[in-house]
Amino acid sequence: MHLWLWFSIAALVLWGISGITQKLATNRITSERSFLWFCWAMVALSAVVMLVVHLQWGLGRLVVVSAIAGGALNGVGAWTSFRALESGGKASIVISLVSLYPLLTVLLAVLILGERLTGLQTMGAFTAIAAAILLSVDTSAQA
Amino acid sequence: MPVIPHSHYARPVQSTSADSNLALSRRIPKWLLWSLLTIVLWGTWGLVSKIASTGVDAYMNQLLYTAGLAPLMVFVAITVHRERGKVSANRNSGIFWAFFTGILGGVGNIAFFQALVKGGKASVVAPVTALFPMVTVLLALMFLKEKLGRTQWLGLALAFAAIYMLSV
Numbered sequence: 001m002h003l004w005l006w007f008s009i010a011a012l013v014l015w016g017i018s019g020i021t022q023k024l025a026t027n028r029i030t031s032e033r034s035f036l037w038f039c040w041a042m043v044a045l046s047a048v049v050m051l052v053v054h055l056q057w058g059l060g061r062l063v064v065v066s067a068i069a070g071g072a073l074n075g076v077g078a079w080t081s082f083r084a085l086e087s088g089g090k091a092s093i094v095i096s097l098v099s100l101y102p103l104l105t106v107l108l109a110v111l112i113l114g115e116r117l118t119g120l121q122t123m124g125a126f127t128a129i130a131a132a133i134l135l136s137v138d139t140s141a142q143a
Numbered sequence: 144m145p146v147i148p149h150s151h152y153a154r155p156v157q158s159t160s161a162d163s164n165l166a167l168s169r170r171i172p173k174w175l176l177w178s179l180l181t182i183v184l185w186g187t188w189g190l191v192s193k194i195a196s197t198g199v200d201a202y203m204n205q206l207l208y209t210a211g212l213a214p215l216m217v218f219v220a221i222t223v224h225r226e227r228g229k230v231s232a233n234r235n236s237g238i239f240w241a242f243f244t245g246i247l248g249g250v251g252n253i254a255f256f257q258a259l260v261k262g263g264k265a266s267v268v269a270p271v272t273a274l275f276p277m278v279t280v281l282l283a284l285m286f287l288k289e290k291l292g293r294t295q296w297l298g299l300a301l302a303f304a305a306i307y308m309l310s311v
Contacts, residue, residue, distance in 0.1 A: 004263030005310050007254045008271040014251030016278020020287070021244040028237025033223050037238050039209075039216040041245020046209040053202045063198030064207060066191040071211025073191065077184035079215060080177045089174025097178045099276075104186025105269035113193060115266045124308025127301050128270035134298030135276035 031082050039075070077101075092137050099132040192256060193265035201256035208252060251275075267309050277302040 025034040049055075084094045106125050109115040117125065195204050231237070258268045277299055283289040291299075 001310060002262070004258040004261040004268065005271070007258035007261060008263060008268050009306075010254035011251045011258065011272045012275045013278050014247045014254060015272065015275035017282065018244045018247035018251065019276060019279030020282050021240050021247060025237050025240035025244055028231060028233035029241065030223075030226070032219055032226070034237065034241040034244070036216065036219045036223050037241035038245035038248065039212050039219070041242045042205075042209045042212060042249050043216075044242075045246060045249040046206045049202045049206055055203050055206070056200055059203070060198050063195045067195035067199055067204050067207035068211040070188050070191045070195060070204070071208035071213075072215065073184045073188040073211075074208070075212040075215040077181050077188065079219070080184060081181045084174045084177035084181060087173040087177055089172070089178060094174060094178050097175075098181045098185065099273065101182045101185035102189065102269040102273040104182055105189030106266040108186065108190040109193065109264065109266035109269075112190060113265065115264045117264070117266055120308050120311060121267060124305045125266065125270040127308060128274055128305035131298045131301035131305050132270075132273045132276060134294050134301060135274075135280050137292070137294045137298070 035078060035082070095136040096133045099136050100129060102132070103129055189265050189269035193259050193268075196256055196259035201253045201260055204256040204260075205249060205253050209249075271306060271309055274302045274305065 022034065022038075025037070029037075081094065081098055084098070085091060102125070106117075110117070192204070195207070199207070255268065255272055258272070259265065280291065280295055280299065284291055
């Protein structure tokens with residue numbers, strides 16, 4: 001199995017566990033406070049990374065801007081998803097809908113980065129998106 | 144969105160972009176607009192992460208990612224500070240779980256960036272990692288004794304099938 005796939009699965013597992021811990025947090029405190037402490041943890045982790053890892057400096061402007069934009073896009077995306085829920089969107093629908101985001105990544109990666117997928121990978125990408133939507137459906141909302 | 148006074152509608156005016164925006168927001172519910180905006184933001188995140196990974200390692204990417212979070216953090220901190228009067232009995236444990244979520248999310252980010260650095264295509268890594276609800280669902284099934292509906296069982300089956308198809 002490719003190394004990148006192992007790392008992808010590691011991300012999937014860690015983010016999956018964080019789905020449970022996030023629920024434990026927001027059962028006790030507001031989503032804003034939870035998000036703030038989530039960010040503080042990112043700051044703490046970054047401090048540890050700076051101390052422990054030998055970092056490469058002297059980076060190109062495009063990659064620096066892209067990496068910083070990544071944090072901003074992901075953070076603002078989390079905030080807009082909270083706003084969607086607070087604006088009256090049902091959790092089962094909002095979460096399923098926002099699970100479509102990889103579809104845009106696939107589209108942009110093909111159009112802008114010129115990435116090419118095999119037929120099976122294309123089918124896999126769409127199956128993954130369908131699976132993410134089905135998994136996000138709140139079964140209690142279906143009852 | 145700015146609040147437009149009623150008098151605005153009383154006089155005949157030519158259609159402006161502000162008018163069409165208002166008409167759009169009337170046709171489309173706000174939650175849907177916020178959801179679509181979330182898709183755009185998160186979808187673009189996958190793209191910029193791949194661009195960044197061509198020139199930085201996963202650790203530096205996480206460091207810069209956190210820098211990108213900083214302005215939003217200030218905004219949220221102000222909001223939280225305004226509501227500081229509301230203290231729940233479980234606040235400390237809530238903070239602990241939120242902080243732990245951040246650590247898991249951050250280490251997960253490093254793994255995500257590493258997948259991109261190690262040659263994973265954004266168009267493959269993004270759909271694979273977006274399957275993280277499968278782990279949440281499995282853990283909820285095992286530890287929280289939550290019951291799964293047929294939809295989620297189907298989702299789990301499709302998730303495993305997708306990982307196989309994307310990995311070959």
